[in-house]
Amino acid sequence: MAGRTVRAEQVSATRELILTAAERLFAERGVYAVSNRQVSEAAGQGNNAAVGYHFGTKTDLVRAIIRKHAARIEEIRARLLAAVGDSTDVRDWVDCLVRPVPEHLAALGSPTWYARFCAQVMTDPALRRLMAEESLSSPSLRQIVEGVRRCLPDMPDEVRVERGDMVRHLIVHVAAERERALAENTPTPRTSWHDAATGLVDAVVGMWLAPVTRGREIT
Amino acid sequence: MAGRTVRAEQVSATRELILTAAERLFAERGVYAVSNRQVSEAAGQGNNAAVGYHFGTKTDLVRAIIRKHAARIEEIRARLLAAVGDSTDVRDWVDCLVRPVPEHLAALGSPTWYARFCAQVMTDPALRRLMAEESLSSPSLRQIVEGVRRCLPDMPDEVRVERGDMVRHLIVHVAAERERALAENTPTPRTSWHDAATGLVDAVVGMWLAPVTRGREIT
DNA sequence: AGCTAAGTCAAGCAGCTGATTTAATTCTTC
DNA sequence: GAAGAATTAAATCAGCTGCTTGACTTAGCT
Numbered sequence: 001m002a003g004r005t006v007r008a009e010q011v012s013a014t015r016e017l018i019l020t021a022a023e024r025l026f027a028e029r030g031v032y033a034v035s036n037r038q039v040s041e042a043a044g045q046g047n048n049a050a051v052g053y054h055f056g057t058k059t060d061l062v063r064a065i066i067r068k069h070a071a072r073i074e075e076i077r078a079r080l081l082a083a084v085g086d087s088t089d090v091r092d093w094v095d096c097l098v099r100p101v102p103e104h105l106a107a108l109g110s111p112t113w114y115a116r117f118c119a120q121v122m123t124d125p126a127l128r129r130l131m132a133e134e135s136l137s138s139p140s141l142r143q144i145v146e147g148v149r150r151c152l153p154d155m156p157d158e159v160r161v162e163r164g165d166m167v168r169h170l171i172v173h174v175a176a177e178r179e180r181a182l183a184e185n186t187p188t189p190r191t192s193w194h195d196a197a198t199g200l201v202d203a204v205v206g207m208w209l210a211p212v213t214r215g216r217e218i219t
Numbered sequence: 220m221a222g223r224t225v226r227a228e229q230v231s232a233t234r235e236l237i238l239t240a241a242e243r244l245f246a247e248r249g250v251y252a253v254s255n256r257q258v259s260e261a262a263g264q265g266n267n268a269a270v271g272y273h274f275g276t277k278t279d280l281v282r283a284i285i286r287k288h289a290a291r292i293e294e295i296r297a298r299l300l301a302a303v304g305d306s307t308d309v310r311d312w313v314d315c316l317v318r319p320v321p322e323h324l325a326a327l328g329s330p331t332w333y334a335r336f337c338a339q340v341m342t343d344p345a346l347r348r349l350m351a352e353e354s355l356s357s358p359s360l361r362q363i364v365e366g367v368r369r370c371l372p373d374m375p376d377e378v379r380v381e382r383g384d385m386v387r388h389l390i391v392h393v394a395a396e397r398e399r400a401l402a403e404n405t406p407t408p409r410t411s412w413h414d415a416a417t418g419l420v421d422a423v424v425g426m427w428l429a430p431v432t433r434g435r436e437i438t
Numbered sequence: 439a440g441c442t443a444a445g446t447c448a449a450g451c452a453g454c455t456g457a458t459t460t461a462a463t464t465c466t467t468c
Numbered sequence: 469g470a471a472g473a474a475t476t477a478a479a480t481c482a483g484c485t486g487c488t489t490g491a492c493t494t495a496g497c498t
Contacts, residue, residue, distance in 0.1 A: 010495095011445070030344050032251030035485060047447050052487065054445095116344065123342040123392075125249050125335065125399075158408035162418050165396055166389055173342075173388040180344075189377035198432050199381050206429020207422045230475070254455060266477050271457065273475095439498100446493070454485070462477070468470090 015054050018043040022051070023065050027113030028183075031062065031120050031127065062121060063130050069104065069114050070134050076100040077140045084147070091205050093147040094167075096140075098204055099197045101171055106193035111183055119176035122169075135168075148208070159212050167204050174200055234273050237262040241270070242284050246332035247402075250281065250339050250346065281340060282349050288323065288333050289353050295319040296359045303366070312366040313423050315359075316386060318416050320394055325412035330402055338395035341388075354387075367427070378431050386423050393419055 021043040025034045036051040036058060043050065055061040077100040084092040105112050121127045135141060145164065152160060178196050181188045190196040240262040244253040255270040255277060262269065274280040296319040303311040324331050340346045354360060364383065371379060397415050400407045409415040 014445085028344060030251065032249065033345065036487095037485075045446080047445090048449095049487070050446080057486090119342050120344075123338050123395075125247060125339075126252060159418065162408040163422055166393060166419075166422055169388060169392040169396075170385055173392065174385060176342075177384055177388075189381040199378065200385075202429050202432050203382055203385055203426045207426040210421050210425020213417050213421050233475085255457095256455075264476075266475090268457075268478095269476075276456085442495105442497080444493100444495080447491085449489085449491100451488075452486100455483080457481080457483105459480075460478085462475105464473100464475075466471105466473075468472095 014045065018045070018051060018054060019065055019068055022061055023113045023117055026120065027116035031124065059127070059130065062127055065117065066121065066130060066134050073100045073104045074138055074140060076103050081140050081143060088151050090148065090151045090208055091201065093144055093151060094201050094204050094208065096144050097167060098171055098201050101175055102193040102197040105175060105179065112179055115172065115175035115179040118172050122172055152208070155212065163208055166207065170200065170204065233264065237264070237270060237273060238284055238287055241280055242332045242336055245339065246335035250343065278349070281346055284336065285340065285349060285353050292319045292323045293357055293359060295322050300359050300362060307370050309367065309370045309427055310420065310424050312363055312370060313420050313427065315363050317390055317420050317423055320390055321412040321416035324394060324398065331398055334391065334394035334398040337391050341391055374431065382427050385426065389419065389423065
């Protein structure tokens with residue numbers, strides 16, 4: 001159970017190999033279009049059952065990939081959160097909410113696959129809950145929600161969670177879109193992940209501050 | 220090739236049966252998690268190759284489902300578009316952009332599956348292009364983009380397409396989220412598709428009108 | 439040095455996949 | 469009403485799936 005034996009390092013190396021290969025294949029071809037066999041082979045494991053041995057089912061593998069990144073993202077989020085203190089400017093809280101993912105992707109260096117992977121996991125009816133569980137277990141995320149709430153005391157609760165959901169989708173899918181564009185050498189609206197995040201923050205702040213139509217409207 | 224023979228009606232009935240069954244299964248379990256065999260069986264066709272006979276590959280089936288709804292949605296969009304004329308109010312154009320999908324879902328009556336289906340298709344690396352092709356072929360959609368452009372003459376092109384992308388994702392995924400909540404009997408922020416659309420329009424207008432941060436920002 | 443436990447590898451299993459082929463049925467058309 | 473085409477049904481195919489099995493290799497301990 002020790003940390004630094006030769007054996008343990010080899011194991012964690014092949015685990016890492018499998019995680020990386022899986023992330024790439026999943027992002028490029030689709031989670032369900034790729035078999036555990038293909039992942040094992042792409043990871044350089046002659047063993048066609050390596051995924052099964054190290055992770056179990058494909059769902060477990062997906063969860064492991066999520067966890068691997070979640071820690072780093074949570075770190076970044078906590079750092080940004082510490083900087084905002086008890087601000088009452090919505091933009092400060094939106095920064096905390098939006099920037100961790102793009103900043104993490106930037107830190108990974110190009111190419112990346114995690115955003116496209118996440119977009120699929122969030123959308124798939126069977127894998128959705130994995131991502132949801134991971135989000136719910138983040139204390140910093142709850143803090144941000146609370147921070148936003150304090151900035152917008154007059155906004156009805158339903159509208160605030162409604163717009164929170166929108167932001168959640170926006171962060172992941174906009175990042176995935178940009179990642180795909182980078183992978184395909186398609187022109188992107190922004191030159192860096194940081195600038196892309198700024199564009200997203202601009203939009204999200206505007207969205208969250210938008211006036212709320214009450215009652216009924218004409219059709 | 221005539222339209223109203225008994226035979227032709229039976230055929231189009233079983234085609235419809237297959238389309239409906241596929242849409243439901245795809246939405247509930249995932250496009251790739253469902254085999255053509257399962258679709259055929261769920262459609263009540265003893266023939267396990269019915270999908271292959273009537274549609275060809277799974278990609279063709281997905282395309283057929285998209286087309287089936289696209290026509291109705293395009294109709295609604297054209298109707299709304301005719302009503303806005305040459306307005307310079309962003310909200311009018313956002314209405315045209317956002318409302319067709321929720322209005323179509325409302326017209327289908329509950330339960331619906333199309334929104335969840337679309338979310339998956341839009342996200343999957345292999346199926347993405349199907350949805351993109353369908354969108355690009357819509358003249359009314361281009362008109363709306365042009366209308367928004369005229370409302371926001373000072374906004375840089377990149378930012379406008381950037382935010383246009385955001386809206387695209389928002390429409391589909393917010394609808395999918397609500398559809399899922401309805402299917403699972405989970406509470407929803409809004410009581411009707413129309414109200415949900417209003418919430419989305421509010422947010423999108425705010426997003427599109429948000430000020431644009433120029434140049435660099437502090438990290 | 440020798441034993442145990444863990445990781446790797448290679449092969450094989452039943453089951454399901456899409457696709458094709460053949461047979462039976464059903465409607466159209468002459 | 470019979471010929472013929474089109475749809476449905478049923479059986480079959482090779483290929484791939486996840487999963488299990490057992491043999492082999494190697495690290496770590498006594």
